Amino acid sequence: DELLFSALQASFTVDFMESIQAPEPDFSTLYFWSEGKLLQKSTAALAISKHLKKPYSWLRIFKLIPLFLRDFGYDFIAKHRKKIKKDACFLPSEMQRNRILK
Numbered sequence: 001d002e003l004l005f006s007a008l009q010a011s012f013t014v015d016f017m018e019s020i021q022a023p024e025p026d027f028s029t030l031y032f033w034s035e036g037k038l039l040q041k042s043t044a045a046l047a048i049s050k051h052l053k054k055p056y057s058w059l060r061i062f063k064l065i066p067l068f069l070r071d072f073g074y075d076f077i078a079k080h081r082k083k084i085k086k087d088a089c090f091l092p093s094e095m096q097r098n099r100i101l102k
Helices: 011-019 039-050 056-066 067-084
Strands: 030-035 035-039
Touching: 030 039, 035 039, 039 056, 039 067
Parallel strands: none
Antiparallel strands: 030 035
């Protein structure tokens, strides 16, 4: 499976969110469209993890944790991500840029 990406402000995403009648997006969270459902926060991250190679695909085990606790953890990591991994922001390669919808 190839995953495609789009910024929430991109015209593709704006049009798509309107077409599925999604509420106004929260720009501080992650969204993932899967099997006809718009997932967000920890649920989106765990759905994405099943497309990753091992050991990252094993992150799905966290679905056993109640949603409010998972989302609390998601929010904590999102808020502190720059302190956790300082080099997390990088410029995408040409191949990666081809997977970004505009």
